Amino acid sequence: MTGEQYDVVGRRAELGALASLLAEARSGEPSLTLVLGPPGTGKTTVVEHFLRDQEDVQVLRASGVQWEQSRAFGVLEILLRGTGHRPGGDPAEEGTRLLATWAQRQPLIVLVDDAHWADPESLRALASAERRMSGEQVLTLLVADEDQDSSPQVRDFLAHQRQSIVHIGPMSTSDVREFALRDAGVDLAPATARRLSAHTGGNPGHIRALLRELPPETWRGWPSNLPAPRALISGIARTMRDWAEPTRTLVEAAAVLGVSVPFARAAELSGVRQPIAALDEATRAGVLLPAEGSGLRTLRFSSELVRACVYSGLTPLRRQEAHRAATRVVDDEQELFAHRVALTPFPDAGLAAELDSFADRQADRGAWSAAGDALIDAGRLSPEPADRERRLVRAVDALAGAGDIPRAQALAPAMEGFAPSALRDAVLAYLGIMQGRPAEAEALLTSAWQRCDPDDDPHIAALVCQRRVLHALGHWDGVELVRWSRRAVRLTTRDDPAVVESEAILGLGLAATGRIPQALSAYESASSRVRAGAQAQRVQMGQGWLKLAQDDPLAARRALQGAVPTEYQQGSTRISLWAQAWLARADFVLGDWDEALRTVNAAAAHLEDAGLELVRPLVHWTGAQVNALRGDWDAAYEHLRHSATGAHTYEVMIIPAALAQAQCAEARADYESVLRNLRPLVDLRGIDEPGFWPWHDVYANALIVTNRADEAEDFLRPQEELAAERGHHSTLARLGYVRGRIEGARGDLDAARRAFDTALENLGSLPLPYERARVLFPYGQTLRRAGKRREADVVLSQARDAYRELGARAYVERCERELKAGGMHARRAVDLTGLTAQETAVARLVAAGMSNKQAAVELYVSVKTVQYHLTRIYGKLGIGSRGELAARFRDEPE
Secondary structure: OOOHHHHHHHHHHHHHHHHHHHHHOOOOOOOOEEEOOOOOOHHHHHHHHHHOOOOOOOOEEOOOOOHOOOOOOHHHHHHHHEEEEEEEEOOHHHHHHHHHHHHOOEEEEEEEEOHHHOOOOHHHHHHHHHHOOOOOEEEEEEEEOOOOOHHHHHHHHHHHOOOOEEOOOOOOOOHHHHHHHHHHHHOOOHHHHHHHHHOOOOOOHHHHHHHOOHHHHHHHOOOOOHHHHHHHHHHHHHHHHHOOOOHHHHHHHHHOOOEEHHHHHHHHHHHOOOHHHHHHHHHHHEEEEEOOOOOOOOOOOOOOHHHHHHHHHOOHHHHHHHHHHOOOOOOOHHHHHHHHHOOOOOOOHHHHHHHHHHHHHHHHHOOOOHHHHHHHHHHHOOOOOHHHHHHHHHHHHHHHHOOHHHHHHHHHHHOOOOOOOHHHHHHHHHHHEEEEEHHHHHHHHHHHHHHHHOOOOHHHHHHHHHHHHHHHHHOOOOOHHHHHHHHHHHHOOOHHHHHHHHHHHHHHHHHHHHOOOHHHHHHHHHHHHHOOOOOHHHHHHHHHHHHHHOOOOHHHHHHHHOOOOOOOOOOHHHHHHHHHHHHHHHHHHOHHHHHHHHHHHHHHHHHHHHHHHHHHHHHHHHHHHHHHHHHOHHHHHHHHHHHHOOOOHHHHHHHHHHHHHHHHHHOOOHHHHHHHHHHHHHHHOOOOOOOEEEEEEEHHHHHHHHHHHHHHHHHHHHHHHHHOOOOOOHHHHHHHHHHHHHHHOOOOOOHHHHHHHHHHHHHOOOOHHHHHHHHHHHHHHHHHOOOHHHHHHHHHHHHHHHHHHHHHHHHHHHHHHHHHHOOOOOOOOHHHOOOOHHHHHHOOOOOOOOHHHHHHHHHOOOHHHHHHHHHHHHHHHHHHHHHHHHHHHHHOOO
8 A cells, every 4th residue: 555545544434435426327327526625634545546446437637726716617628638629619518518428438537636726617517517417427526625715606616516525524543543553654552543633633644744754752652742744834834924913923822822712811912902803814814713602702723733833833932932921911820830831941840849739739629630730740840850750650640530541541651660659559550440450450559558658658548548449449349448438538637639539439338338328428428528629529429329329310310410520620531421421320210311322422432532441331331221222223232342341350340231231132132141141240249239230130030031930039039138128119119020020920910910019119209210111011911921911901001101202112112012912902914813812923923033932032921832823823824834924924014
C-alpha cells in the first residue's frame, strides 16, 4: 500500500457507497453525487482508490481551479475534450448528447475534482445532463471541500444538490491507530490516538503531518499540548496578514487564553478599542466565532487546530508578553497558574511549591483533575529529582481519581522505575483496580500497607485504606469494605479526601452485609457533612445505589442524577460513570427505557475516553437487556460484546456481565444458556443480599422451565428466607413468581395462586412495572396449563399490556402466543378447524422453525406433549413432515 493509499484506512463504508452508486448506474440509473468533506480528509484519494478497482469503466476527468471560476463552461470543455470532441454549439446540449453516447459503450464515470472551484455553468450543465438522461450508465462525481470560500453561485449549486452525498468524515480512533502504524510506523496507545484524533478532527492529512513532523518520543507519553502542522500554521498566518491589526491582536489574545474564552477577557487582554469590529472580521474568516447560545459573551475558535495555529504563530517574546498580561486579567486561580507556568520555562522551586499547595486544596475538594494538572506542572518545575518523583506519583493518583485513566497510564511507566514506597504502590494498585486487575492490585496493596507507617504518615496510611475499600467493593466483599473504611476514619481527620471517599462507600458495605439501618444512617451522616462540591458527588452516588437496592428507585434517580455532572463541580468522571450506570438501572426498573438507553449510550461514549474497565460491564448490562427485550438484537449483541469480561477479574464486573448474557438469553427463551451464564454466580459468596443483584429468580425460573423443579426448590428456599428476614418486597415478588411456578408444576394450583397473588401484593404500590409484568406472565402461563383458560386470558392480557407499554416486544409476542394457545381469542383458517387451540399453538411454533424443545419451553409444556400434539396435527392435516406443516401455515392468517 502506498503512502497515499493509507488515507483509505477506515473508509470501507464510503467505498461501499460509491460501489452501490456505480451498480445503480450500470443498471441504467444515472446519478450525480457530491463527495464532500473538510480539506485534507482524503476525498480524492478515496475516489481514486475506488476507480482503480473498476476495470470496465470509462472515466472523464476535470478539476476546478480557483482563478478559472469565471470562465463559463471551462470545466465542461475539459471533460468533452477527453472524448475527443471540440464543442461548437451549445455546450450543455452537446455535453448531454456526448455523455449519453459514450455511456452506450460501457459505464461512464464523470469526475470533477475540486468542484468548489468549478465554474457554475459547467456544474449546472452536468446536473441538467443527469436529469435528461434515461437508461444511460453514467455516474457523475463532484468532489468538493466543505466550507470553502467558493463563488456564491457554486455555493448555491452545491447547497441544492443534496439528493446523493458521500460524506468523507473524520477517522475513528481505531482508524487513526491503523493509519499511524502503516503510514509512520508509530504504534499509538488508544488514548493517544483519541487525543490525536480530537486535536486534528480526525483529518488524515493533518494526522500524517504531525506524525512526520514531531519526534517519535512525543507519542510514547501523553501529548497534552500538540502543535498544528507547519503547513497549516503558514496558511493561517497568510490569512491573518490580510487582516486589520486590531483583528490580529484580538485573535492572538484569544489564542493565549484558550479554545473557548470570555469575549470581555479577550478584548481586555488585546487592548483593542473596537473589539466588535475586530470580531466581525475574524468571524467572516471563520477563525473565531461566538459560542452557540452565548450571544457575544463567549468566543470559540473554529477548531482546536486553528487555535494551535494562531498560538504557534506567536513569536516567543510576543507569547511571553501575552501570558504576562493574562496574569493581570484572569481571576480564576487555576487559569492564573496556567499562565504563570507558561511564563516559566526553567525549574522554579517556589512556583512548584505553590502548585503543590494548590493541588492539595483541589484534592480536599475532590477536584482531582485540577489537582493532577497542577502536580504535573509542579513536577516539571521541581529542581530536585525526589520532588519530581513524588509529585509525578501524586499526579498519576489524582488523574486516576478523576477517572482520566489514559493520562494516568501514560505517566505510570515512569513511576515503575522509582524506588518502592507505600504511595507508589498504592497508586499503581489504584490503576490496577480501575483496569479490573484484582491480583495485581492485591499484591501492590499488600506491599503498600507493609511499607506505610500509620504513626509517621497517617494520610498515606488512610490512602492505602481507601484503596483497600475500592478493592473490596470490586470484590463485593462487604466485610472487608467496612473494616478498611473504618480503619481509614480512625487514622486521620474526617475531612481527609481518603476518609471522605471511604465513608462515601461505607454504607454500601454495611448494606451488603445486611446492616440496612446502619447503612442508611451512615449516608445521612455523610450527606449532612458533605453538602456541596465534588466530594458530595461521591456521597450522592453511593446513596443513590443504596436507595435503588432498597426499592426506592425515585429517590435513587434523584440522587444519581445529582452525581452525574462533572463540569461545574469539577467532579470525577470515575464517579460520574458509576452514577450513570446505576441511573440507567433506576430508569429501567421505573419503566423509562428510552431514558435508560440514553444514559447508557452517553456513559458508553465516556467509557471510551476514560478507559475505566471496572465499570464497563455495569454500564452495558442495561443496554443489552433493554435492547434484547425490545427485539433489537444487533444493538443487544453489541452491548454484550462490550460487557464481556474474563474470569480473573472483579466480581462487580463478573456479575453484571453474567446478568447481561443471561437476560438476553431469557429474552430468546434459551434457558439452557441462562443457566450456563449464571452458574458461575452460584458459587460466589456475599452476593445474595436482596436488592443489589437481581439474578436469583432468573436462575431459578430457568431451572423450572428446563424441568429441574427440585433443584429450583433447593436453590430458592434459602433466598426466600433471607428476603423475608430483610422484608425486601421486590425480591419477595421475584422469588414469589418462581415459587408459583414450582407449585404449579407440582399440580397444586391453590398454592400457586397464593404465591403469585402474594408476589403481586409485595409489589403493591412500588413503581416497578417490569417486575409486575414478570409476575403476571408466568401466573397466566400456570393458569393456562391448569386448564383455567378464562382466568389465564385475563392475566395474560394484563401481562401483554404491561409489556407493550414498556416496549418489550419479545414478551408481547410470547403473551400473544399464550393467549392464542388458550383458545379464548383464537382465529382459525378454514383448513385448521380440526385443530384444538393448543395444537394450533404448537403448529405455529414448529412451522416457524422452532424445535420441539423450544416449542415446549415457549408453551410451558413438556417435550413429550409437543411430540404428542405434532402426531395429532400431522394426522388431522394429512401431512407427514415439518416442511409440509410450514408450507400449510405460510398463508394462514394471524
